[in-house]
Amino acid sequence: MPTVTFLNKQGRVAVDCQEGETLLQAGLRQGVPLPYGCGAGVCSTCVARARPGTVETDWADAPGAQNLKHDKGECLLCQSLVTDDCEILVPGKIDLAQTLAETPAHHRARLHDVALVAPDVATFQVSLEGQSDYTAGQYFLVRLEGMQGYRPYSMTDFQREAQTLNFVIKRIPNGKFSEEIFSNDVSEAKVDVFGPMGLATFDPSDPNEARDLVCLVGGSGIAGIMSVLDRAVSVNHFESHRLFMVFGVRRREDFFFLDELKRIKESAPDNVSIHLAVSEEEGSEELDAYRDFPLHQGFVHEVAERLGDGMFENRLAFLGGPPAMLTGSLALLLGAGLPVTDIRYDRFG
């Protein structure tokens, strides 16, 4: 088994790397506080350097690899595999003497119960051979056995000692995993999963997070937000704190999870404000209510801007959705004065 040594000016730490395991997974699994975002080749947060020729990439065309300087040995830790011992230079600010308090792990698992919940969205479950804790808002990396590359999926609820994880997936044309789920009607499949991962989390027991929330979400980006809201409801968070949420899709038939959102609304009707938005329907800004929720025309950040005057101050914000929605919502919240430390999201796309 190869030994990977992560090093910088602050020190060095050596870990084992299992066959087929990425350098990021090897490091995180053994408590190395490596920087990462998506864990799946998109965000480029995990850029590091290897001696040229000592690592192989699992996905050369990864979106996050576009700006890499290969002549300097730059690589994405989340897409790098090794077969021999190697040294990896990580950013100097990382304190390699620190060890992660909670470490992700590999799990063998079974994917099952795929269910279409909207024309281009399905839910599915993954049952672990063991169990895992996770923090609300976190995700697991999932890989169909025999298929190259992991995909990140956020859990849609909050559990301790979870044995079955609940996910949502959007249909992506030509996406291998997505096509498999939607086209072949997978009733049972072996999968490898790795997690939990992700920093866009919510812990209401933390005094700094006992606050009003704002959630701006588009399409399947609602997954991790549902976990945050499930956690909040589980501790009656909205009895004493407010929620302002806009959930947007293209057309009203694309909505899903509305029963779940209704339960959240009913848990504290006076403090929970949930609005729906559709971006591709003609009409005035204010449309007829849909499934008991107020319905608006426009993109999520546009609707939030129209409705949210004074609603964002001092709130903790959670975002989920495609890149344009994230950027628009981020601009809105920054303009409203929220510090970046109070705005949480994963950039998966």
Next chain:
Amino acid sequence: MSDATETAWQQVCSTTDINDGELKRFETSEFAVVVARVGDEFRVIPPFCPHMAEPLHESGICRGGTLTCSKHLWQWNLLTGEEQGPAERPLVFYESEIRHGDVWAKVDQELVYEFDEEDDDDFEW
């Protein structure tokens, strides 16, 4: 002003090309720049984020005089270039001024960020 100095200055855009709080990319005769507007102030900067070279005209958000790169949330004071929050390197500016309603910048030499870690040079691969 000598000819050489004068030719180093180029008209980049009109002040009316950019709204308050907006970032736009423009091409000079030699390379690209991004022009940012904060009120009546304009700044001309390299087109890439000092962090991981994201194209700032796409990833940058300018609000209240603060520039945020949405990729990893590095932030700067857009008027001074000073880093804020998690940012670890300052923004650099091209010398610029307004002439008759146009933004001009001294673009005789392309400004590039040194993306290496400060201490990387000591590592001999």
